[in-house]
Amino acid sequence: MKTKAPTQAKIEVTRDGPYLVSGGLPLSEQWIVTNAEGDSLEYREGVKFPTTPQYALCRCGQSANKPFCDGSHAKVRFNGTETAGHEPYLEQAKTIDGPTLQLTDQDKLCAFARFCDPKGRIWNLVKQTDNPEIEKIVKHEAGHCPAGRLVIRDKATGKAIEPEFTPSLGLIEDTEKKVGGPIWVRGGITIMAADVKAYEIRNRVTLCRCGNSANKPFCDGSHAD
Ligand code: FES
Structure with a gap:
């Protein structure tokens, strides 16, 4: 049975900085499993990070302590301006x-x-x-x-x-392209823009963690380029 997101669980997009995650959301790697031809077939769970009440995930792609923020966004003067619309x-x-x-x-x-x-x-x-x-x-x-x-x-x-998810975050790892993909936000978790306006709550969305998306905060596949 589908578990509801804890009411306090949310992701806050910070201005030119990381995603602040609160509400004790589980975080794990999710590797894309492919066949011999490289077709994407399934997901396999990799490293499970210890669940803590709050943590900050890198959004600029420059942290030396990925997936967590280490403050590098300030040194590289990351421009994290959100460009995605709020329309449903x-x-x-x-x-x-x-x-x-x-x-x-x-x-x-x-x-x-x-x-x-x-x-x-x-x-x-x-x-x-x-x-x-x-x-x-x-x-x-x-x-x-x-x-x-x-x-x-x-x-x-x-x-x-829709697939049924326990509210949780996944770090997508692209086996075929050998690159880290986005943050997979599962189970209807609130995402607040830096201007404190919430995006539409959806069962699944992906957030950019390479810093290059043209549709921030959401992933647009730029990591694979
Ligand atoms: S967002 Fe802080 S190091 Fe990337």
Whole structure:
């Protein structure tokens, strides 16, 4: 059963500085598992960090004590200006209709985890969901999108089909690209902008931790470049 985020759990984006995490959120590495062709298939949990009530995660990509902030953002004069909009996901997403499922896609949120590519791209596959095998693949691929860029809805009920998460943070590690990916925020955790305005609370989003996203504080896949 899905666990609710503790009411005090939140992430505060600080001006040109780290993410301040409070509420004792668990933090662990989440490695992308690939097949021999390099296709993204699953996640594997790596190092689990001791859970503490509060901690500061590096957002500039320059800390010598990653994933935690060591103050380097000040030395490098990190510009962490937030550029993401506050409009709800559904207002920004495109919709692609299939026979049994509907796909919504907000491409600015792409974290480049590539679960949407194996076995045919999800944008093509969703149009063939009257085939139960393909429907299963589409649900798997959308549900593994860490950023919540891709969301599937059951056309009959209109309900989003979302993975169930214990409120927690994951540090995505991209095995194929050999690079650290974003912070995976799971289970409906509040994220406050530096101007104290909250972003839409979602089941899954990814936050930039390389400092290069053009859609801060969210990841836009820049780490893989
Ligand atoms: S945000 Fe502080 S070292 Fe990166």
